[in-house]
Amino acid sequence: MCTKDWYGIFSTALHKECFTQGEIQQIYKIEMEARTFFDFGGIVPDFLILQNIERDSKKIRYYWDSRSSEAMCPFCGMMSNKECKDYFDKPLQDIPQGGLAVYHVVRRKKYFCENLNCPHTRFVERLDGFGEETARKTIRFKKYCVERALENGCKPAEDALKRDGALVSNDSIARYLKVESAKQIESNLKRNDVRVLAIDDINLRKGDKSTGCTVLIDEETHRVLLIIRGT
Ligand SMILES: [Zn+2]
Structure with a gap:
């Protein structure tokens, strides 16, 4: 399967136009910032910097590096700026684009937790709002x-x-x-504003008595409040 990468195509094209290596690096950095803004602005956390993009006939992979300088320990809530110099990579699949699967390969930093009362000595920085800790x-x-x-x-x-x-x-x-x-x-x-409670029963599998459930509903808003196994 033929894989093309953005940096390869970009630098070859600029090299042909006689740009120096330094100029190519500078223009490429701006190019990656612009791509991030237009394609993932407000979606990807601000501390992630786009490094490269790879594409083959089935998927696109976006490669990101973390430039964070601190992170909050998810176990005790204390901020830390003590990096471990160790990283955590895991591809996260995103919404497909143009018939291709999309993956983000994020190189996340690990930090030491300095709270002596915390049960964890180190943690991986979180990507709040973008991807959960162990999610794919x-x-x-x-x-x-x-x-x-x-x-x-x-x-x-x-x-x-x-x-x-x-x-x-x-x-x-x-x-x-x-x-x-x-x-x-x-x-x-x-919510504690339910005034009229309705009770109904449903069956998750038609004709099977063992899968009957009782459902409690807020009669005024029709919101489901509780589903209990058995009728
Ligand atoms: Zn902690």
């Missing part, structure tokens, strides 16, 4: 999958996403849908 997909890609599944169901969503170039299974889509539904129900449950 970006948060917005998961939302994109959930939206497709809500329109037509998980299997048709998988087929549609595959046609768009993404690589995602029906099982993963169902998992994202469950997590999103659980969050929604949790937030509905926290």
Whole structure:
């Protein structure tokens, strides 16, 4: 499979135009900043710097380096500026582009936690709003999958996403849908303004008595508050 990379194409073209190596580096840096602004502005955390882009017939890979100077320990909440000089790389799949799967390969920094009471001595910096700690997909890609599944169901969503170039299974889509539904129900449950409670029963699998559930609903807003196994 033939892979092309942005820096290779860019530097070869500028070299032919007799730009010096220093000039090529300078123009390339501006080019990467412009690409970040137009394609991922407000999506990718500001401390990530785009290094290169690779493309073959099936996927595009964006390579990012972290330029953070501090990060918050996710276990105790204390800020740290003590870097470990150790990194964590994991590709995160994003919304497909032009029939191709999209991946972000982010080189995340590790920091020491200086809080003596914290159960962890080191941690990987987080990409808040972009990708969760151990996730293989970006948060917005998961939302994109959930939206497709809500329109037509998980299997048709998988087929549609595959046609768009993404690589995602029906099982993963169902998992994202469950997590999103659980969050929604949790937030509905926290509200204390329910005035009329409605009770209904549903069956997750038609004709199977063991999969019956009781559903508690806010009658006025029709929000689901709770689903209990058994009727
Ligand atoms: Zn900590």
